[in-house]
Amino acid sequence: MSESDWVTSTEPLAMLSFLQPRGPLSDRKARLFAVAAVSRLEPLLADDRSRRALRVAEGVADGVADDAERAHAQELADAARAEAEARYEAAVNESTYAEGDEVIAAGWRLLIPVDAAAAAHAALHPSATTAATDVVQLMLSTEEWGRQAARWEAGVGRSPDDDAPGLGGHPRLAALLRDIAGNSPNSTTFTGAWRTEPVLALARGIYDDRAWERLPVLAAALEDAGCANEDILGHCRGPGPHVRGCFVLDAVLGKA
Numbered sequence: 216m217s218e219s220d221w222v223t224s225t226e227p228l229a230m231l232s233f234l235q236p237r238g239p240l241s242d243r244k245a246r247l248f249a250v251a252a253v254s255r256l257e258p259l260l261a262d263d264r265s266r267r268a269l270r271v272a273e274g275v276a277d278g279v280a281d282d283a284e285r286a287h288a289q290e291l292a293d294a295a296r297a298e299a300e301a302r303y304e305a306a307v308n309e310s311t312y313a314e315g316d317e318v319i320a321a322g323w324r325l326l327i328p329v330d331a332a333a334a335a336h337a338a339l340h341p342s343a344t345t346a347a348t349d350v351v352q353l354m355l356s357t358e359e360w361g362r363q364a365a366r367w368e369a370g371v372g373r374s375p376d377d378d379a380p381g382l383g384g385h386p387r388l389a390a391l392l393r394d395i396a397g398n399s400p401n402s403t404t405f406t407g408a409w410r411t412e413p414v415l416a417l418a419r420g421i422y423d424d425r426a427w428e429r430l431p432v433l434a435a436a437l438e439d440a441g442c443a444n445e446d447i448l449g450h451c452r453g454p455g456p457h458v459r460g461c462f463v464l465d466a467v468l469g470k471a
């Protein structure tokens with residue numbers, strides 16, 4: 216992967232490996248990426264222990280939750296994951312004697328919340344780098360289970376390309392990773408003179424309130440402060456997505 220591939224890549228695992236030799240994401244950014252990724256699955260997380268895992272993982276990244284809290288939440292999230300898996304196994308056993316494409320499709324669909332619960336658990340792995348990679352792998356499998364289910368629902372069922380290796384594509388995760396690591400991860404420079412009081416106040420507010428819709432206002436304040444960097448201004452005015460760990464906001468706030 217080259218710098219120009221990075222901007223258009225849809226493969227988050229390849230992107231994570233691309234970052235690695237150049238200095239991986241900081242623990243904070245890797246953890247925030249894991250949280251942002253799993254948050255996309257939140258509607259599938261029925262168990263409060265899994266949803267809590269995301270809040271604690273974000274707290275670990277932002278330095279407001281300690282390792283004991285992380286370990287405790289991880290244990291609870293693992294119990295939720297195990298229960299989801301047991302529910303899946305019970306449902307599959309029940310349907311052993313049933314036949315038909317719909318039953319097979321339902322089986323694939325039942326795997327999705329199991330891996331969603333596993334992803335919430337993975338976000339709390341002691342190593343933030345491992346958390347990021349594990350979360351991506353689990354999210355790629357939830358997508359795959361959805362694709363399989365849709366095939367059986369459409370009556371296409373097993374097809375010759377079933378054994379073809381997955382491409383590992385996930386445009387939304389790739390976009391999240393670019394938000395956190397930057398459009399060109401090695402070349403965006405931020406000048407201290409742009410950190411004026413209005414810029415800092417706006418940035419703090421956006422971070423605390425997750426008020427991404429205010430980023431265009433930040434772009435205007437940055438321009439007033441003398442910033443003409445299109446990578447930074449365009450990012451603030453672009454379509455997003457933006458999450459905690461957004462490279463522009465981090466640069467303003469001096470967060471690594």
Ligand SMILES: [Zn+2]
Nearest residue numbers: 394457461462
């Ligand atoms: Zn952003």
